Amino acid sequence: xxxxxxxxxxxxxxxxxxxxxxxxxxxxxxxxxxxxxxxxxxxxxxxxxxxxxxxxxxxxxxxxxxxxxxxxxxxxxxxxxxxxxxxxxxxxxxxxxxxxxxxxxxxxxxxxxxxxxxxxxxxxxxxxxxxxxxxxxxxxxxxxxxxxxxxxxxxxxxxxxxxxxxxxxxxxxxxxxxxxxxxxxxxxxxxxxxxxxxxxxxxxxxxxxxxxxxxxxxxxxxxxxxxxxxxxxxxxxxxxxxxxxxxxxxxxxxxxxxxxxxxxxxxxxxxxxxxxxxxxxxxxxxxxxxxx
Amino acid sequence: xxxxxxxxxxxxxxxxxxxxxxxxxxxxxxxxxxxxxxxxxxxxxxxxxxxxxxxxxxxxxxxxxxxxxxxxxxxxxxxxxxxxxxxxxxxxxxxxxxxxxxxxxxxxxxxxxxxxxxxxxxxxxxxxxxxxxxxxxxxxxxxxxxxxxxxxxxxxxxxxxxxxxxxxxxxxxxxxxxxxxxxxxxxxxxxxxxxxxxxxxxxxxxxxxxxxxxxxxxxxxxxxxxxxxxxxxxxxxxxxxxxxxxxxxxxxxxxxxxxxxxxxxxxxxxxxxxxxxxxxxxxxxxxxxxxxxxxxxxxxxxxxxxxxxxxxxxxxxxxxxxxxxxxxxxxxxxxxxxxxxxxxxxxxxxxxxxxxxxxxxxxxxxxxxxxxxxxxxxxxxxxxxxxxxxxxxx
Ligand SMILES: Cc1ncc(C[n+]2csc(CCOP(=O)(O)OP(=O)(O)O)c2C)c(N)n1
Ligand code: SF4
Ligand SMILES: [Mg+2]
Numbered sequence: 001x002x003x004x005x006x007x008x009x010x011x012x013x014x015x016x017x018x019x020x021x022x023x024x025x026x027x028x029x030x031x032x033x034x035x036x037x038x039x040x041x042x043x044x045x046x047x048x049x050x051x052x053x054x055x056x057x058x059x060x061x062x063x064x065x066x067x068x069x070x071x072x073x074x075x076x077x078x079x080x081x082x083x084x085x086x087x088x089x090x091x092x093x094x095x096x097x098x099x100x101x102x103x104x105x106x107x108x109x110x111x112x113x114x115x116x117x118x119x120x121x122x123x124x125x126x127x128x129x130x131x132x133x134x135x136x137x138x139x140x141x142x143x144x145x146x147x148x149x150x151x152x153x154x155x156x157x158x159x160x161x162x163x164x165x166x167x168x169x170x171x172x173x174x175x176x177x178x179x180x181x182x183x184x185x186x187x188x189x190x191x192x193x194x195x196x197x198x199x200x201x202x203x204x205x206x207x208x209x210x211x212x213x214x215x216x217x218x219x220x221x222x223x224x225x226x227x228x229x230x231x232x233x234x235x236x237x238x239x240x241x242x243x244x245x246x247x248x249x250x251x252x253x254x255x256x257x258x259x260x261x262x263x264x265x266x267x268x269x270x271x272x273x274x275x276x277x278x279x280x281x282x283x284x285x286x287x288x289x290x291x292x
Numbered sequence: 293x294x295x296x297x298x299x300x301x302x303x304x305x306x307x308x309x310x311x312x313x314x315x316x317x318x319x320x321x322x323x324x325x326x327x328x329x330x331x332x333x334x335x336x337x338x339x340x341x342x343x344x345x346x347x348x349x350x351x352x353x354x355x356x357x358x359x360x361x362x363x364x365x366x367x368x369x370x371x372x373x374x375x376x377x378x379x380x381x382x383x384x385x386x387x388x389x390x391x392x393x394x395x396x397x398x399x400x401x402x403x404x405x406x407x408x409x410x411x412x413x414x415x416x417x418x419x420x421x422x423x424x425x426x427x428x429x430x431x432x433x434x435x436x437x438x439x440x441x442x443x444x445x446x447x448x449x450x451x452x453x454x455x456x457x458x459x460x461x462x463x464x465x466x467x468x469x470x471x472x473x474x475x476x477x478x479x480x481x482x483x484x485x486x487x488x489x490x491x492x493x494x495x496x497x498x499x500x501x502x503x504x505x506x507x508x509x510x511x512x513x514x515x516x517x518x519x520x521x522x523x524x525x526x527x528x529x530x531x532x533x534x535x536x537x538x539x540x541x542x543x544x545x546x547x548x549x550x551x552x553x554x555x556x557x558x559x560x561x562x563x564x565x566x567x568x569x570x571x572x573x574x575x576x577x578x579x580x581x582x583x584x585x586x587x588x589x590x591x592x593x594x595x596x597x598x599x600x601x602x603x604x605x606x607x608x609x610x611x612x613x614x615x616x617x618x619x620x621x622x623x624x625x626x627x628x629x630x631x632x633x634x635x636x637x638x639x640x641x642x643x644x645x646x647x648x649x650x651x652x653x654x655x656x657x658x659x660x661x662x663x664x665x666x667x668x669x670x671x672x673x674x675x676x677x678x679x680x681x682x683x684x685x686x
Contacts, residue, residue: 039488041358054504057495062488064361065497066354067384073351077314077358077366078488080342084313084364090490108354111347 015058020215022205033189044068045097072112098139126207170239180223212261242289300325306437314359349374363487372399386421391444408644411609430465540584549578590625
């Protein structure tokens with residue numbers, strides 16, 4: 001059963017994200033689930049801009065903007081301070097991009113998760129460094145064009161599997177979510193909110209500007225990523241118990257790739273290879289979930 | 293109560309008495325004794341603080357930025373490579389106007405690996421917006437750490453308490469450890485002007501375009517300017533309660549001095565010894581010890597130095613392509629006054645090389661025997677180029 005998503009918003013409409021920005025949609029649903037007793041830490045990313053410049057803020061909760069690689073550490077400090085003040089009720093949440101999570105902020109995140117700090121870390125994943133103009137990250141998928149993987153130098157490495165990296169820390173709760181499945185996203189955030197210790201949610205958040213897609217298909221593309229098994233929806237409890245939340249009918253990855261300018265250079269052969277990579281990853285996930 | 297304490301433990305005692313609420317730290321020699329002792333205090337309950345054993349110095353400072361923004365008293369300690377790694381977030385702490393206190397044990401920067409004392413690590417952070425206080429003795433270390441919290445919270449700027457590796461961090465001295473009641477009178481609980489609060493949601497450190505950024509920077513400088521006055525006021529109060537004070541600068545036998553040695557840190561103690569000997573031989577020599585480096589007490593320095601004929605600034609640090617860092621600052625402070633001493637700049641004791649009374653006497657004699665410095669910076673105590681490196685296998 002999916003929960004009712006409340007009407008109340010903790011985000012003002014006047015943010016400065018691009019039209020169709022998946023990261024803005026993701027934030028909106030996250031905050032609906034977290035509510036006003038939330039303190040948010042935002043390291044450098046598109047959201048450093050989207051949230052607005054001094055003296056305005058697009059968010060109705062306290063926000064601490066911080067240096068790019070500090071998401072895990074700053075939140076640890078906020079948590080420690082609130083605990084010292086006897087406030088164990090407020091949720092401390094870090095909201096970071098894929099670059100701030102998979103790459104430069106990975107050390108601080110790993111440290112915070114290893115210490116099992118009582119906080120929620122949310123990565124909105126737009127699969128590149130968008131703030132600085134679409135450069136590749138370790139989350140950029142195999143096959144993608146970015147401004148640092150241009151022409152025939154398109155990215156030839158796999159996307160790092162961040163959830164599995166955190167599962168290896170035996171994190172109490174890790175989940176993937178998508179802007180195209182808001183009820184599932186809402187439920188996972190609400191569930192994470194109630195858990196003690198470190199929690200991680202990886203949200204697939206399409207980026208019309210960086211992916212070279214029309215803004216009106218932002219959500220459709222996110223849905224296709226799930227339907228093609230490119231971005232499966234699942235949860236892992238205590239680093240052990242896997243639950244897969246959505247079993248797609250097996251759409252072909254081609255359809256997803258063909259809609260995006262960032263993949264337009266790929267040949268049929270490349271797409272076949274990507275199809276088999278996606279299938280291999282899905283089988284691995286099924287095995288972990290004890291389903292094969 | 294008088295106790296025999298290691299310099300590092302003097303820092304830890306002060307942090308305990310100051311009732312720091314969140315500590316985050318990462319080990320590096322020669323700072324480790326500070327954070328180990330604080331771990332003991334947290335473990336045995338004599339300090340009620342959250343202690344974050346983070347995975348790097350960068351994260352230590354970042355965690356304190358989070359904690360301080362949420363309105364609690366915070367502390368960390370580091371040295372050398374660790375301080376260098378923090379650089380980015382040192383700027384963040386001052387820009388966000390957070391009264392974080394950091395004990396920095398002066399250690400040389402690599403390569404080659406060298407754990408001994410050298411001030412280049414802390415002085416390389418001079419433009420980060422941190423108040424910097426240099427210490428000479430174990431007592432001064434304890435007192436300055438207490439003072440640091442009050443000063444930081446008065447002007448909403450972070451403070452670095454700086455002490456020499458080993459000569460201070462690992463040396464045992466008799467130290468008067470004050471009562472909790474006295475400290476509480478000097479240092480009331482931290483009441484932040486702003487903090488993360490779900491009842492009053494605000495955005496902190498957000499984007500600041502050109503039309504607002506410059507005013508924000510100016511206000512940091514105003515905080516620094518205020519710190520000069522607040523330092524004196526704070527020391528008066530400290531003296532009333534504890535009977536001790538140090539001064540932003542301390543003049544020693546300067547009134548009639550023709551030559552003044554300008555020093556900082558533990559080298560000041562060696563200079564005191566030398567000056568005693570030289571004075572007994574009738575030499576007109578004094579010392580100006582600089583404790584406060586940021587904000588730089590230029591006016592006090594001008595006042596103390598202007599009557600001397602010569603000043604010899606002794607730097608245990610170096611800015612490549614320029615010179616001794618204290619010397620550069622002192623020259624800049626003096627250049628606007630018509631009657632000023634000739635400034636000699638000496639480099640000594642880098643990477644923990646011992647600086648003896650004899651070495652300092654050489655510096656004094658060179659200053660006395662020349663009308664003007666032979667070089668921009670005079671490196672002292674160098675092995676002659678022809679001498680082989682010492683044979684370590686012996
Ligand atoms: C230490 C440091 N290096 C580089 C930058 C420049 N920078 C700011 S945001 C960013 C990319 C952010 O990428 P990501 O985390 O994926 O967030 P997105 O912009 O895609 O939302 C970079 C490289 C910085 N702020 N700090
Ligand atoms: S670049 Fe992408 S992630 Fe950034 S604001 Fe625009 S659409 Fe959103
Ligand atoms: Mg990104």
